[in-house]
Amino acid sequence: xxxxxxxxxxxxxxxxxxxxxxxxxxxxxxxxxxxxxxxxxxxxxxxxxxxxxxxxxxxxxxxxxxxxxxxxxxxxxxxxxxxxxxxxxxxxxxxxxxxxxxxxxxxxxxxxxxxxxxxxxxxxxxxxxxxxxxxxxxxxxxxxxxxxxxxxxxxxxxxxxxxxxxxxxxxxxxxxxxxxxxxxxxxxxxxxxxxxxxxxxx
Amino acid sequence: xxxxxxxxxxxxxxxxxxxxxxxxxxxxxxxxxxxxxxxxxxxxxxxxxxxxxxxxxxxxxxxxxxxxxxxxxxxxxxxxxxxxxxxxxxxxxxxxxxxxxxxxxxxxxxxxxxxxxxxxxxxxxxxxxxxxxxxxxxxxxxxxxxxxxxxxxxxxxxxxxxxxxxxxxxxxxxxxxxxxxxxxxxxxxxxxxxxxxxxxxxxxxxxxxxxxxxxxxxxxxxxxxxxxxxxxxxxxxxxxxxxxxxxxxxxxxxxxxxxxxxxxxxxxxxxxxxxxxxxxxxxxxxxxxxxxxxxxxxxxxxxxxxxxxxxxxxxxxxxxxxxxxxxxxxxxxxxxxxxxxxxxxxxxxxxxxxxxxxxxxxxxxxxxxxxxxxxxxxxxxxxxxxxxxxxxxxxxxxxxxxxxxxxxxxxxxxxxxxxxxxxxxxxxxxxxxxxxxxxxxxxxxxxxxxxxxxxxxxxxxxxxxxxxxxxxxxxxxxxxxxxxxxxxxxxxxxxxxxxxxxxxxxxxxxxxxxxxxxxxxxxxxxxxxxxxxxxxxxxx
Numbered sequence: 001x002x003x004x005x006x007x008x009x010x011x012x013x014x015x016x017x018x019x020x021x022x023x024x025x026x027x028x029x030x031x032x033x034x035x036x037x038x039x040x041x042x043x044x045x046x047x048x049x050x051x052x053x054x055x056x057x058x059x060x061x062x063x064x065x066x067x068x069x070x071x072x073x074x075x076x077x078x079x080x081x082x083x084x085x086x087x088x089x090x091x092x093x094x095x096x097x098x099x100x101x102x103x104x105x106x107x108x109x110x111x112x113x114x115x116x117x118x119x120x121x122x123x124x125x126x127x128x129x130x131x132x133x134x135x136x137x138x139x140x141x142x143x144x145x146x147x148x149x150x151x152x153x154x155x156x157x158x159x160x161x162x163x164x165x166x167x168x169x170x171x172x173x174x175x176x177x178x179x180x181x182x183x184x185x186x187x188x189x190x191x192x193x194x195x196x197x198x199x200x201x202x
Numbered sequence: 203x204x205x206x207x208x209x210x211x212x213x214x215x216x217x218x219x220x221x222x223x224x225x226x227x228x229x230x231x232x233x234x235x236x237x238x239x240x241x242x243x244x245x246x247x248x249x250x251x252x253x254x255x256x257x258x259x260x261x262x263x264x265x266x267x268x269x270x271x272x273x274x275x276x277x278x279x280x281x282x283x284x285x286x287x288x289x290x291x292x293x294x295x296x297x298x299x300x301x302x303x304x305x306x307x308x309x310x311x312x313x314x315x316x317x318x319x320x321x322x323x324x325x326x327x328x329x330x331x332x333x334x335x336x337x338x339x340x341x342x343x344x345x346x347x348x349x350x351x352x353x354x355x356x357x358x359x360x361x362x363x364x365x366x367x368x369x370x371x372x373x374x375x376x377x378x379x380x381x382x383x384x385x386x387x388x389x390x391x392x393x394x395x396x397x398x399x400x401x402x403x404x405x406x407x408x409x410x411x412x413x414x415x416x417x418x419x420x421x422x423x424x425x426x427x428x429x430x431x432x433x434x435x436x437x438x439x440x441x442x443x444x445x446x447x448x449x450x451x452x453x454x455x456x457x458x459x460x461x462x463x464x465x466x467x468x469x470x471x472x473x474x475x476x477x478x479x480x481x482x483x484x485x486x487x488x489x490x491x492x493x494x495x496x497x498x499x500x501x502x503x504x505x506x507x508x509x510x511x512x513x514x515x516x517x518x519x520x521x522x523x524x525x526x527x528x529x530x531x532x533x534x535x536x537x538x539x540x541x542x543x544x545x546x547x548x549x550x551x552x553x554x555x556x557x558x559x560x561x562x563x564x565x566x567x568x569x570x571x572x573x574x575x576x577x578x579x580x581x582x583x584x585x586x587x588x589x590x591x592x593x594x595x596x597x598x599x600x601x602x603x604x605x606x607x608x609x610x611x612x613x614x615x616x617x618x619x620x621x622x623x624x625x626x627x628x629x630x631x632x633x634x635x636x637x638x639x640x641x642x643x644x645x646x647x648x649x650x651x652x653x654x655x656x657x658x659x660x661x662x663x664x665x666x667x668x669x670x671x672x673x674x675x676x677x678x679x680x681x682x683x684x685x686x687x688x689x690x691x692x693x694x695x696x697x698x699x700x701x702x703x704x705x706x707x708x709x710x711x712x713x714x715x716x717x718x719x720x721x722x723x724x725x726x727x728x729x730x731x732x733x734x735x736x737x738x739x740x741x742x
Contacts, residue, residue, distance in 0.1 A: 039223050046225040050232035057236040061243060072274070073265070169239050176232065187225075
């Protein structure tokens with residue numbers, strides 16, 4: 001239906017955007033050319049799986065270890081959310097919950113959904129899926145908020161005897177989840193969403 | 203564009219089928235890391251134990267730590283109420299390297315600020331919050347449920363030493379943690395106390411730490427070292443105290459009498475050896491008493507001044523004490539008697555020669571019967587004239603009237619002789635009786651007559667006196683006055699300015715003038731004897 005580069009026997013350089021005859025390297029910027037990102041779905045799946053696996057310890061292990069005069073506290077993300085909720089800061093609790101728990105989860109879910117729909121060669125709501133992918137790519141980086149907060153606190157609160165904040169293993173795992181989902185979104189080729197609807201016509 | 207050479211023919215890579223993409227390594231690594239972390243966390247977890255306490259005061263789930271020598275070895279995960287609602291159960295997760303603390307003889311207690319006799323403890327927990335202290339056990343058996351102590355243990359279980367049991371009549375001011383002294387060095391503590399099932403004694407558990415525990419031998423004597431021991435004896439006033447702290451909070455001291463063997467050869471008492479706890483040092487050093495023999499004495503006199511606990515004395519040696527007093531009506535004698543029950547320790551009488559030890563039981567009644575035959579009697583004596591305190595004295599009174607000793611009575615009754623005060627009373631009565639026998643009336647009549655006669659003489663004497671007053675005295679007075687006048691006149695006559703004196707002086711001068719004239723005359727006559735006749739020639 002709609003003409004694509006592929007259907008005209010052309011290739012687009014992913015780096016400089018030059019549309020050209022199929023070749024191994026871009027004549028302008030010398031980068032490698034592909035019709036579609038190679039192994040896009042496989043890579044996305046692998047990274048998604050890795051993110052999903054990392055998500056479990058990220059939520060079970062402590063993110064922040066606070067040692068003060070009154071003792072040592074080990075906080076996981078969820079215990080922090082519960083703490084803020086019970087201590088009256090419902091807004092903050094909701095924010096942390098959304099950014100740190102809900103969004104990574106939704107990202108994992110959305111990317112999986114997109115990948116599955118490509119495998120099934122689904123033609124339904126193609127536009128919405130394309131939109132969903134763009135949202136996922138846009139929102140992904142904000143999930144690092146938690147990691148940044150922990151990093152800041154660790155840097156600031158170092159009063160040798162009174163209080164020390166240390167990053168727990170959960171923080172590393174959580175950072176891993178965010179990076180992996182971003183990589184998964186990056187390796188996902190959104191053109192594949194459209195391909196399935198095009199192929200019907202060919 | 204035109205100069206550009208024809209592009210090389212595109213190399214079309216066939217899709218690599220059958221080869222697993224390297225990208226799958228990423229989830230594998232993630233899984234390994236994740237599993238590793240989770241596994242590490244779970245492997246680091248030590249045993250979970252449950253400790254029951256009476257209250258959960260100061261215990262906060264997720265915060266309260268379990269510490270051994272101030273090192274964190276675990277954390278309270280949850281606190282819930284015991285099923286039977288008699289207390290609370292704290293679920294504690296121990297660290298992996300603190301697994302040994304789940305051993306069945308470990309003791310757990312809550313460290314919070316505490317004010318005890320030995321001082322204030324756990325003050326640091328005011329700021330940091332309470333924590334659970336632990337005294338690690340050494341038995342290999344692990345246990346999941348522990349009964350927490352309400353008071354921290356006085357001595358940690360890994361301190362070397364011995365534990366002994368003391369039997370006391372009363373606890374005094376002792377408490378858990380009270381010190382035990384050996385030659386005034388604090389060497390141990392009271393760990394616990396409990397009333398014996400018989401309700402008459404208190405069993406104290408004490409701990410003597412090494413190396414002092416080797417001075418505890420089976421012969422050691424323990425006594426209450428509480429307070430001040432004030433004594434007045436033949437050497438004067440004696441005040442004895444242990445360390446100042448014991449005056450306030452009590453303590454126990456011990457001593458091993460007759461320490462003749464070298465310290466290396468001491469036989470240290472076994473663990474859990476039982477010792478009696480004496481009330482004072484003096485009591486502790488007394489030779490041990492056997493079972494007391496109970497005797498009854500009946501006094502037919504006032505027992506005022508005799509108290510329960512008053513000594514029973516045999517020739518000055520205290521051999522027992524008064525256990526109870528009373529008064530009953532003796533129908534046979536138609537009078538009130540005071541039965542006094544005595545506790546006598548026969549062993550105190552025969553320590554010198556064990557062969558002649560007072561036999562126990564019914565045998566000693568036979569001996570007693572023999573002694574009574576020889577005149578053994580009880581007597582009430584006054585110990586102190588100042589306070590009127592009395593004691594019971596046993597002694598031989600051969601002159602006492604023979605008394606019957608009924609050995610079948612239980613307790614046996616010892617005959618009495620009147621007390622010394624009673625005897626004194628009797629003597630006074632005797633004297634009074636003798637006095638009453640005197641012919642007092644006649645004596646009085648005689649006396650009266652004598653007195654009347656005496657009165658007459660006195661009266662006569664009085665008249666005589668009055669007479670003397672009236673007649674003799676004025677005469678004497680006049681005589682004296684005359685005499686004084688005479689003397690005065692004499693004095694006036696003899697005075698230097700008296701006329702008599704002057705006259706006599708003038709007379710004497712005249713006389714000397716006469717003498718001079720006479721001399722001149724005689725001289726003239728001597729030279730001119732003729733002048734007597736012719737007159738002086740010169741005048742011629």
